[in-house]
Amino acid sequence: MAESKKPDSSRRSERSRRAIYEAALALVGETGYARTTIEGIAARAGVGKQTIYRWWPSKAAVLLEAFLDVAEQAAQGEPLIPDTGDLEADLKLVMRATVDELNSPPYDAPARALAAESVVDPGLAAEFVGRLLEPQLQLYVHRLRSAQDAGHVRAGVDPRIALELLVGPLAHRWLLRTLPLTHAYADEVVEYALYGLAPRP
Amino acid sequence: MAESKKPDSSRRSERSRRAIYEAALALVGETGYARTTIEGIAARAGVGKQTIYRWWPSKAAVLLEAFLDVAEQAAQGEPLIPDTGDLEADLKLVMRATVDELNSPPYDAPARALAAESVVDPGLAAEFVGRLLEPQLQLYVHRLRSAQDAGHVRAGVDPRIALELLVGPLAHRWLLRTLPLTHAYADEVVEYALYGLAPRP
Amino acid sequence: MAESKKPDSSRRSERSRRAIYEAALALVGETGYARTTIEGIAARAGVGKQTIYRWWPSKAAVLLEAFLDVAEQAAQGEPLIPDTGDLEADLKLVMRATVDELNSPPYDAPARALAAESVVDPGLAAEFVGRLLEPQLQLYVHRLRSAQDAGHVRAGVDPRIALELLVGPLAHRWLLRTLPLTHAYADEVVEYALYGLAPRP
Amino acid sequence: MAESKKPDSSRRSERSRRAIYEAALALVGETGYARTTIEGIAARAGVGKQTIYRWWPSKAAVLLEAFLDVAEQAAQGEPLIPDTGDLEADLKLVMRATVDELNSPPYDAPARALAAESVVDPGLAAEFVGRLLEPQLQLYVHRLRSAQDAGHVRAGVDPRIALELLVGPLAHRWLLRTLPLTHAYADEVVEYALYGLAPRP
DNA sequence: AGGTAACCGAGACGGTACGTCGAGTCTTATT
DNA sequence: AATAAGACTCGACGTACCGTCTCGGTTACCT
Numbered sequence: 034m035a036e037s038k039k040p041d042s043s044r045r046s047e048r049s050r051r052a053i054y055e056a057a058l059a060l061v062g063e064t065g066y067a068r069t070t071i072e073g074i075a076a077r078a079g080v081g082k083q084t085i086y087r088w089w090p091s092k093a094a095v096l097l098e099a100f101l102d103v104a105e106q107a108a109q110g111e112p113l114i115p116d117t118g119d120l121e122a123d124l125k126l127v128m129r130a131t132v133d134e135l136n137s138p139p140y141d142a143p144a145r146a147l148a149a150e151s152v153v154d155p156g157l158a159a160e161f162v163g164r165l166l167e168p169q170l171q172l173y174v175h176r177l178r179s180a181q182d183a184g185h186v187r188a189g190v191d192p193r194i195a196l197e198l199l200v201g202p203l204a205h206r207w208l209l210r211t212l213p214l215t216h217a218y219a220d221e222v223v224e225y226a227l228y229g230l231a232p233r234p
Numbered sequence: 235m236a237e238s239k240k241p242d243s244s245r246r247s248e249r250s251r252r253a254i255y256e257a258a259l260a261l262v263g264e265t266g267y268a269r270t271t272i273e274g275i276a277a278r279a280g281v282g283k284q285t286i287y288r289w290w291p292s293k294a295a296v297l298l299e300a301f302l303d304v305a306e307q308a309a310q311g312e313p314l315i316p317d318t319g320d321l322e323a324d325l326k327l328v329m330r331a332t333v334d335e336l337n338s339p340p341y342d343a344p345a346r347a348l349a350a351e352s353v354v355d356p357g358l359a360a361e362f363v364g365r366l367l368e369p370q371l372q373l374y375v376h377r378l379r380s381a382q383d384a385g386h387v388r389a390g391v392d393p394r395i396a397l398e399l400l401v402g403p404l405a406h407r408w409l410l411r412t413l414p415l416t417h418a419y420a421d422e423v424v425e426y427a428l429y430g431l432a433p434r435p
Numbered sequence: 436m437a438e439s440k441k442p443d444s445s446r447r448s449e450r451s452r453r454a455i456y457e458a459a460l461a462l463v464g465e466t467g468y469a470r471t472t473i474e475g476i477a478a479r480a481g482v483g484k485q486t487i488y489r490w491w492p493s494k495a496a497v498l499l500e501a502f503l504d505v506a507e508q509a510a511q512g513e514p515l516i517p518d519t520g521d522l523e524a525d526l527k528l529v530m531r532a533t534v535d536e537l538n539s540p541p542y543d544a545p546a547r548a549l550a551a552e553s554v555v556d557p558g559l560a561a562e563f564v565g566r567l568l569e570p571q572l573q574l575y576v577h578r579l580r581s582a583q584d585a586g587h588v589r590a591g592v593d594p595r596i597a598l599e600l601l602v603g604p605l606a607h608r609w610l611l612r613t614l615p616l617t618h619a620y621a622d623e624v625v626e627y628a629l630y631g632l633a634p635r636p
Numbered sequence: 637m638a639e640s641k642k643p644d645s646s647r648r649s650e651r652s653r654r655a656i657y658e659a660a661l662a663l664v665g666e667t668g669y670a671r672t673t674i675e676g677i678a679a680r681a682g683v684g685k686q687t688i689y690r691w692w693p694s695k696a697a698v699l700l701e702a703f704l705d706v707a708e709q710a711a712q713g714e715p716l717i718p719d720t721g722d723l724e725a726d727l728k729l730v731m732r733a734t735v736d737e738l739n740s741p742p743y744d745a746p747a748r749a750l751a752a753e754s755v756v757d758p759g760l761a762a763e764f765v766g767r768l769l770e771p772q773l774q775l776y777v778h779r780l781r782s783a784q785d786a787g788h789v790r791a792g793v794d795p796r797i798a799l800e801l802l803v804g805p806l807a808h809r810w811l812l813r814t815l816p817l818t819h820a821y822a823d824e825v826v827e828y829a830l831y832g833l834a835p836r837p
Numbered sequence: 838a839g840g841t842a843a844c845c846g847a848g849a850c851g852g853t854a855c856g857t858c859g860a861g862t863c864t865t866a867t868t
Numbered sequence: 869a870a871t872a873a874g875a876c877t878c879g880a881c882g883t884a885c886c887g888t889c890t891c892g893g894t895t896a897c898c899t
């Protein structure tokens with residue numbers, strides 16, 4: 034009943050782990066995900082290939098962890114979604130910030146790669162959504178519930194669906210590049226969506 | 235400005251073209267896009283590899299055309315978006331149909347593969363969006379404009395953005411599998427979105 | 436009992452035939468036999484591939500005929516082997532001329548290619564020997580017989596073997612490049628061989 | 637002056653090396669050199685193609701080493717050229733043995749292929765001559781010098797040229813198949829050549 | 838003089854092998 | 869025991885030519 038030998042993580046080289054993260058992100062940024070290879074990551078990180086295969090099941094998994102790593106560090110001074118009492122203003126703020134993030138190359142390249150892989154690999158998608166996307170979405174749920182409590186959103190509204198009315202259109206433009214992703218667009222999406230959520234007089 | 239010798243398409247073998255489409259769709263359906271190889275398509279189609287490389291620049295391009303080919307044949311009896319005068323009912327109808335399509339494996343596998351590649355390959359994305367997605371989206375624009383003319387949608391609303399409020403959430407759930415994609419969800423998205431578009435009394 | 440359709444040689448395009456010869460010799464000279472392709476010959480000659488396949492069974496056969504063609508033209512003012520009565524002088528003359536020929540690139544390249552192919556393809560070897568080499572060798576037989584009649588070569592000597600004592604060493608150096616092929620060497624071979632053929636006092 | 641990364645030969649798999657030699661010789665023997673492919677050798681040896689490309693620059697180089705390998709093993713019980721004091725008899729012995737070797741298929745096929753390639757590839761020729769042919773020729777040089785010391789060959793004779801009078805004719809018949817290669821022919825060549833080398837009374 | 842059968846240029850086709858790249862596994866020596 | 873290094877088998881890549889096969893277009897013979 035032996036599991037096929039799992040490595041002893043207490044012995045793991047922290048140095049190598051970080052070098053692999055950096056190499057993975059750098060290569061994906063410079064040459065794109067498809068042209069990034071495990072061999073290339075290992076070479077750039079000054080690491081043996083086996084060290085990667087020992088700790089990660091796939092190229093996508095390496096990139097996901099690398100990306101989570103920087104995301105966590107960036108999220109230390111967590112901005113969350115502000116709650117000034119003005120829902121529309123607060124949402125426009127975060128949505129504009131999201132637009133900026135999606136438009137910035139150092140974020141765009143790995144995030145795009147991970148999204149694309151997730152589209153096609155349900156296992157990765159579960160990780161990607163669970164560890165990266167869902168926590169973000171929950172912030173919207175909280176803010177919307179708070180607005181609901183304050184009477185700015187109709188009582189019957191399901192925040193989960195409301196949030197997707199906001200985030201879905203942004204994701205759509207970002208992923209498929211149908212049209213440019215701008216602050217103006219973010220604002221309009223917020224406005225159109227909120228019309229439908231506001232209480233009827 | 236020398237074009238690197240283009241083949242003479244009048245000499246092209248229709249037989250091979252169709253065989254390649256069928257092989258590509260079959261293999262993507264059976265083994266997934268990543269494990270589908272050009273060599274495999276050629277072998278299954280009973281065709282030389284060069285015949286694929288002569289006419290398409292990449293595996294994704296083959297699949298796109300194969301998919302467009304069946305899409306066109308399927309769209310002969312064009313369903314379009316009905317216009318019964320009841321916008322909500324009409325939209326729910328198409329949105330439910332779209333949900334069914336996205337949930338049906340023979341459509342899902344190649345569409346997902348193309349979407350994933352498009353996320354990461356802007357050139358393919360342009361083709362994918364322009365030839366497959368955008369025509370679909372224009373149907374929404376038309377239906378929404380018609381509703382606007384009938385006074386069921388506020389005059390100031392931009393149909394392009396309105397449509398993304400409908401389609402974006404669906405795409406989001408489909409692509410990233412955040413939550414199940416159901417008829418109920420389609421209905422709710424339509425309802426939430428239309429609240430915001432309806433004229434204020 | 437129909438032979439699988441042989442082409443009608445009276446209809447053959449002389450223009451194409453000559454262009455193919457020239458292209459074949461030029462390409463073999465410029466890029467070597469191995470890198471010369473039938474497609475390349477056809478392209479250079481401004482000829483369809485089929486025109487080559489119609490008239491020749493192989494690349495080697497094309498080159499052989501091309502080479503024979505120039506060899507015939509060159510041999511119009513046939514030098515043969517002179518017969519001044521001084522066998523040694525006469526042989527040195529031809530042997531030196533042969534050395535010069537073998538050392539001249541325009542002759543060397545195609546001749547080498549044909550020899551190499553012949554080593555490995557008995558059918559081609561038969562053609563090569565019968566149409567090109569053997570006629571040359573017969574000249575030696577005649578000259579040696581004449582010398583025998585004049586009493587300059589022992590009566591018991593078989594001219595066929597004697598000739599190979601002269602030509603063999605030259606061929607050996609040429610084909611395998613063991614040592615440089617010079618006039619001095621030609622002279623020495625003639626001298627050493629003739630010692631053995633001369634009548635014993 | 638960067639060498640394009642050379643592999644570490646201390647890590648080399650002996651098992652693969654021997655399997656490649658055997659496969660190469662077997663395939664050349666069975667199907668001929670031209671129809672022997674690197675892919676075929678790799679498959680037959682149960683080896684990755686890359687393992688061949690890592691250690692050899694060409695198909696011919698593989699075959700050369702394979703052939704040298706068996707030649708070395710065969711030459712353990714070195715026969716050399718005997719020195720009984722009777723030069724003619726000794727030479728006839730080796731020349732007949734050489735004829736037998738050249739007429740035996742397992743030797744003929746690879747040797748012929750290597751010779752043919754050498755005719756056309758000077759680099760290979762250098763290897764072929766230096767490592768295989770020249771050591772054989774030196775045996776003749778030694779034997780002839782010994783005969784010279786014993787007064788059975790004229791003092792002025794250059795053994796190098798004398799040897800080519802013996803070996804050249806044999807090679808000529810073997811390579812171009814002008815006439816059959818027999819013991820009788822070997823004897824005659826020896827006799828004719830020795831006439832010219834013997835001291836004049 | 839018109840019809841027609843061949844050769845001709847061109848090049849698409851189904852194939853085979855090329856030489857390269859990278860995947861994932863395994864081995865060796867080092868820390 | 870984990871590591872850096874890298875050789876190994878394997879499979880696919882995209883390319884180059886093979887030899888076969890249409891496809892018009894031009895000759896050149898033959899009614």
